[in-house]
Amino acid sequence: MTAFYQFGPYRLDAKAGILFRGSAPTALGQRAVALLQALVSRPGIPVSKDALIEAAWPGLAVEDSNLTVQIAALRRLFEQETGGQRWIETLPRRGYRYVGPDVMTEEEKGPRTAAAMATATLALPDKPSIAVLPFDNLSGEISQEYFADGMAEDIITALSRFRWFFVIARNSSFTYKNRKVDVRQIGHELGVRYVLEGSVRKSRSRLRISVQLVEAATANHLWAEKYDGAVEDVFDLQDQIAEGVVGAIEPSIRRAEIERARRKRPENLDAYDFYLRALPHAWAFSPDENAKALPLIDEALRLDSGYAPAHGLAAFCHLRGFAWGDVKDGDKATAVRHARTVLSTDTDDAMGLAFCGLVVGFLERDFDIACSAIEKALALNPNSAQAFGLGAAVYSLVGRFDTVIDYAQRSIRLSPFDPLRYVALNALGRAYALTDRHEQAIEAAQRAIQANPRFAPAYVWLVIGHVRLGQIAQAQEARRRLLQVDSNFRFAQWVGFVSASSEQHREAIALPLREAGVPE
Numbered sequence: 001m002t003a004f005y006q007f008g009p010y011r012l013d014a015k016a017g018i019l020f021r022g023s024a025p026t027a028l029g030q031r032a033v034a035l036l037q038a039l040v041s042r043p044g045i046p047v048s049k050d051a052l053i054e055a056a057w058p059g060l061a062v063e064d065s066n067l068t069v070q071i072a073a074l075r076r077l078f079e080q081e082t083g084g085q086r087w088i089e090t091l092p093r094r095g096y097r098y099v100g101p102d103v104m105t106e107e108e109k110g111p112r113t114a115a116a117m118a119t120a121t122l123a124l125p126d127k128p129s130i131a132v133l134p135f136d137n138l139s140g141e142i143s144q145e146y147f148a149d150g151m152a153e154d155i156i157t158a159l160s161r162f163r164w165f166f167v168i169a170r171n172s173s174f175t176y177k178n179r180k181v182d183v184r185q186i187g188h189e190l191g192v193r194y195v196l197e198g199s200v201r202k203s204r205s206r207l208r209i210s211v212q213l214v215e216a217a218t219a220n221h222l223w224a225e226k227y228d229g230a231v232e233d234v235f236d237l238q239d240q241i242a243e244g245v246v247g248a249i250e251p252s253i254r255r256a257e258i259e260r261a262r263r264k265r266p267e268n269l270d271a272y273d274f275y276l277r278a279l280p281h282a283w284a285f286s287p288d289e290n291a292k293a294l295p296l297i298d299e300a301l302r303l304d305s306g307y308a309p310a311h312g313l314a315a316f317c318h319l320r321g322f323a324w325g326d327v328k329d330g331d332k333a334t335a336v337r338h339a340r341t342v343l344s345t346d347t348d349d350a351m352g353l354a355f356c357g358l359v360v361g362f363l364e365r366d367f368d369i370a371c372s373a374i375e376k377a378l379a380l381n382p383n384s385a386q387a388f389g390l391g392a393a394v395y396s397l398v399g400r401f402d403t404v405i406d407y408a409q410r411s412i413r414l415s416p417f418d419p420l421r422y423v424a425l426n427a428l429g430r431a432y433a434l435t436d437r438h439e440q441a442i443e444a445a446q447r448a449i450q451a452n453p454r455f456a457p458a459y460v461w462l463v464i465g466h467v468r469l470g471q472i473a474q475a476q477e478a479r480r481r482l483l484q485v486d487s488n489f490r491f492a493q494w495v496g497f498v499s500a501s502s503e504q505h506r507e508a509i510a511l512p513l514r515e516a517g518v519p520e
Helices: 030-040 049-056 064-078 142-159 170-176 183-190 231-263 271-284 287-303 308-319 329-343 350-364 367-380 385-397 401-414 421-433 438-451 456-468 472-485 491-498 503-516
Strands: 004-007 010-013 018-021 088-091 095-098 103-105 129-132 194-203 206-215 220-230
Touching: 004 030, 010 030, 018 030, 030 049, 030 064, 030 095, 049 064, 049 095, 064 088, 129 142, 129 170, 142 170, 142 194, 170 183, 183 194, 194 231, 206 231, 220 231, 231 271, 271 287, 271 308, 287 308, 308 329, 308 350, 329 350, 350 367, 350 385, 367 385, 385 401, 385 421, 401 421, 421 438, 421 456, 438 456, 456 472, 456 491, 456 503, 472 503, 491 503
Parallel strands: 129 194
Antiparallel strands: 004 010, 004 103, 010 018, 088 095, 194 206, 206 220
């Protein structure tokens, strides 16, 4: 017979009938200890009321209320631990189940998980991993159960399109339906780093759906949102929520992955970690931040010369010269080389493809290839805010402004706080400026500047909008801010880069900049 059970900070000495927290004994009585032993000896397995009563009151006939009192005592004790109030789960009309931390026994010298020890704890995949749990139906109406299940299934399907995610299949994540299991335990059992939870509540003719993204190892909440809609729009609402949730999850997980890479010791970094560390510097798209990103990308490619996401990011960083009007032949050649490397492979990295489409469009004027790369990225991941935003910039080069406005707005809707949103907003400002919607152009430019104050091109649309509206003082202030960001800015070469497809567009940009006194 097992004499000792270790779980969390507790050690149960079954022979002595004492539960220790650390080295100190708790005040738990013998009947409560007997109940606890019956539960932790079979973690994750339901234990009937009859079996528990026999364990604590052998040979005696007692009321169920006695069992309830002792279970309550256990729960009061465990409440002092994070999530401890959920360690003992009530199974209505069936009994109870232990779903707390892994249990270590003296004989086994190893953990016993709450999945009834059917499988060992799974190792984490080498890319971000997520499980979408079945959504809780809080409506009290069984008819809403299908909607709750359908919501989770749609999100699983949409997340599966993100090739850089490892997504647990529905048949596995739905084994937790109607079970209250600690998220850390789920992370262990399914081998995932992130868990998405949700609930559905119906109130008269309205529906409210709540979702939250949790880091499994720490139970920290990374993101949460609520969605409301009319019952009669249930299926449209389901589609909208799936799209919105997926669009928000990707940047949330990227941020969490970046922080995880930052916490790792340098000697433990691999190509993926160096790429993650480079991302926030590359996203900033300023000369100083660019200089920090490139060595990290080079190190990623040194470790894995065929790593497509790093090649795409390198192409994006070497492109940056166009924004400040100082493109060097070496930077241009290097950007194109990295971009063509990605485009020549059968990569499924949507963001890398979108970066490369941007580079080929701006630097080589190969608009067919550039647009093809964007559309392939969106086919791989129809919910990628980054691909839509970069696509808006590509289509702005060829004057397809309806597409620019559509893609930019979809990018911002999918991820309103995305670190690359200034690219979409800048493209939106250009589209409005060149279709004589100057108040909207100014608004888009101001939002782009708010997202990235060091991004010089956004100030250009601000200058142009104010000049076209006759607001000369505001235009000159925008010019001052532009030159403060980049004192070497000269618009003649820059205009050639952003308006190569149309002489009319070049003049529409150059004339107001000249009138505002921007150096040529």
